Amino acid sequence: MMYWVLLGLGCVVTVSCTVAATLTGDLYRRLHLLTPVTSLGAPLVGLTVALANGLSLVTGLVLLTVALLMVSGPVLGSAIGHCAAARDGSIQAGSSS
Amino acid sequence: MTQWTVAAMVLMGGGLAPALWLASRGTAVCRLIGLQLVSSVSVLVLLVLVQAIGQPSYLIVPLVLALLSFAGTLVFARLLRSAP
Numbered sequence: 001m002m003y004w005v006l007l008g009l010g011c012v013v014t015v016s017c018t019v020a021a022t023l024t025g026d027l028y029r030r031l032h033l034l035t036p037v038t039s040l041g042a043p044l045v046g047l048t049v050a051l052a053n054g055l056s057l058v059t060g061l062v063l064l065t066v067a068l069l070m071v072s073g074p075v076l077g078s079a080i081g082h083c084a085a086a087r088d089g090s091i092q093a094g095s096s097s
Numbered sequence: 098m099t100q101w102t103v104a105a106m107v108l109m110g111g112g113l114a115p116a117l118w119l120a121s122r123g124t125a126v127c128r129l130i131g132l133q134l135v136s137s138v139s140v141l142v143l144l145v146l147v148q149a150i151g152q153p154s155y156l157i158v159p160l161v162l163a164l165l166s167f168a169g170t171l172v173f174a175r176l177l178r179s180a181p
Contacts, residue, residue: 007104007145014141015111018134022115030119030130037112037137045104045141049148058153062144065160069140072167076133079174084126086178 003048010044017041031081038073042066101149105142112138125180129173136166 014037021033046066050059085091116138120131143159 004100007100010141011104011107011111014108014138018112018115018119018138021130021134022119027124027127027130030127034130034133034137037134042137042141045144049144052148053153058156061153061156061160065140065144065156065163068160068163068167069137072163073137076167076170076174079171080126080129080133083129083174083178087126087180 003052006044006048006051010041010048013037013044014041027084028081031077031084034077034080035073038069042069042073099149101145105145105149108138108142108145113142125177129170129177132173133166133170136162136170140166 017033017036021030024030024033043066046062049062053059053062082091113135116131116134118131120128120135122128123131140159140163143162144156147153147155147159
C-alpha cells in the first residue's frame with residue numbers, strides 16, 4: 001500500500017509539472033516547473049524503488065541515479081535560464097553573472 | 098497489473114507525451130526545456146520499468162541517460178547562448 005502512495009505522489013508531481021509546463025506560455029515559468037520534477041518527483045519514485053529492493057546494490061544504483069537527477073536538475077535550469085536571458089538581451093552574452 | 102506497470106504507463110502518457118510535445122515546438126530555448134523534461138521523465142520511466150520487469154541489470158541505462166542528458170543539455174545551452 002505504501003508503494004502505491006509514494007509512487008502515486010511521484011507520478012502526480014511529475015505529470016502535473018509536465019502538463020503545466022506544456023500549458024504555460026511563458027518561458028521562465030516553464031523553467032520553474034522543471035525543478036520539481038527532478039527535486040520532488042524523482043526522489044519519491046526513487047524512494048519507492050529503493051524500499052521495494054531493500055538494502056542491496058540495486059538500491060544503491062537507483063539512489064545514485066536519483067541523486068544525479070536531483071543535482072543536475074537545478075544546474076540545468078540555471079544554465080537554460082542564463083542562455084535565455086543572454087538571447088533576449090537581459091544580460092550580456094559573455095558575462096558570467 | 099502491478100503498481101510499477103501502472104506508474105510506468107502514467108509517467109509515459111502523462112509525463113513523456115507532453116514533454117515530447119514541448120520539445121518539438123516553440124523557440125530553440127523552449128525546445129531545450131522540453132528536451133530537459135523528456136530526459137528527466139525518461140529516467141524515471143526507465144527506473145520504474147526496470148522494477149516492473151524485474152531485471153536490475155538494466156539499471157545502468159537510466160544511470161547513463163541521467164549523466165549524458167546532463168552533459169548534452171549543458172552543451173546545447175552553451176551553443177544556443179551565442180547563436181543568433
